[in-house]
Amino acid sequence: MGFDRQILEASLKAERKSDYLPFSLHIFESVSSTNQILWDLLHQGAEAGSVVIATQQTAGRGQWGRQWISHTGGLYLSVAIAPKLEASASHQLTLASAWGIAAQLRQCGVSVGIKWPNDLVLEGRKLGGILTETKVSHGQIAQAVIGVGINWANPVPETGINLELWQAAQATKPISCLEMLTCTVLQGIESGMQCLSQEGISILLSRYLDLLTNIGDRVYINSHAGIVVGVTSQGNLQLRMATDNTDELIKPEISVEPGIISLGYSKSSV
Ligand code: BTN
Numbered sequence: 001m002g003f004d005r006q007i008l009e010a011s012l013k014a015e016r017k018s019d020y021l022p023f024s025l026h027i028f029e030s031v032s033s034t035n036q037i038l039w040d041l042l043h044q045g046a047e048a049g050s051v052v053i054a055t056q057q058t059a060g061r062g063q064w065g066r067q068w069i070s071h072t073g074g075l076y077l078s079v080a081i082a083p084k085l086e087a088s089a090s091h092q093l094t095l096a097s098a099w100g101i102a103a104q105l106r107q108c109g110v111s112v113g114i115k116w117p118n119d120l121v122l123e124g125r126k127l128g129g130i131l132t133e134t135k136v137s138h139g140q141i142a143q144a145v146i147g148v149g150i151n152w153a154n155p156v157p158e159t160g161i162n163l164e165l166w167q168a169a170q171a172t173k174p175i176s177c178l179e180m181l182t183c184t185v186l187q188g189i190e191s192g193m194q195c196l197s198q199e200g201i202s203i204l205l206s207r208y209l210d211l212l213t214n215i216g217d218r219v220y221i222n223s224h225a226g227i228v229v230g231v232t233s234q235g236n237l238q239l240r241m242a243t244d245n246t247d248e249l250i251k252p253e254i255s256v257e258p259g260i261i262s263l264g265y266s267k268s269s270v
Pocket of ligand 1: 032033034035036057059060061062063064066068075076077078118119128129130131147148149150
């Protein structure tokens with residue numbers, strides 16, 4: 001069963017209470033990667049607001065160069081944006097998207113949290129992930145592609161969860177189909193970007209931290225134990241390190257860049 005453009009367009013219009021759609025939708029059956037197809041379209045002149053959706057991907061891209069397994073049944077979507085941000089602030093796009101999507105899903109009754117920096121989690125398992133890619137010109141982000149993969153009805157590994165199965169065990173089923181999920185995700189990205197551009201990174205970060213599931217997690221850096229206490233405005237994980245001296249009242253804090261440390265799903269570790 002393919003993706004139904006009419007259902008998506010109708011639900012986007014209904015949510016916005018407007019006939020105008022700020023998105024230009026490109027829907028495919030199977031592509032290499034929706035991020036890659038969107039970059040190709042951008043090179044051909046497509047603009048911010050262009051969206052690529054695919055039923056499956058044959059070379060889906062994940063964080064840190066990993067592969068994103070993309071069987072039919074999942075949501076695979078990429079959105080082009082043109083933020084007014086310096087290249088060094090590109091992590092803010094991921095924080096904004098993660099917060100926006102999680103907040104929007106929570107409004108629908110899906111109790112999603114965020115696992116630093118870019119995972120959407122439900123009941124301690126991975127529901128989805130975000131991959132932000134940017135094109136930089138003169139130190140500024142000229143174009144950005146926000147790629148989102150969410151497990152809807154696709155098979156998932158043990159550390160994953162799919163939303164359709166999760167909903168089947170709930171009293172209500174707030175998201176009725178893949179197209180409704182797509183609508184929710186697009187609205188989430190839009191509201192995350194709006195929060196970032198209108199309210200700024202401090203407010204966005206405090207909202208992100210409200211949904212972060214890692215606070216209080218114990219982690220180890222080079223065998224030194226620490227506790228997750230937050231995320232900095234640079235997007236780094238903030239840790240309070242344990243000291244050998246039990247009398248020491250002030251514990252040293254350090255911050256760690258994404259990619260240096262990996263927070264597990266059941267237990268945090270380096
Ligand atoms: C992660 O590693 O957690 C991020 C995964 C992002 C996957 C999505 S699926 C749609 C878009 N196209 C891609 O190739 N990747 C992103």
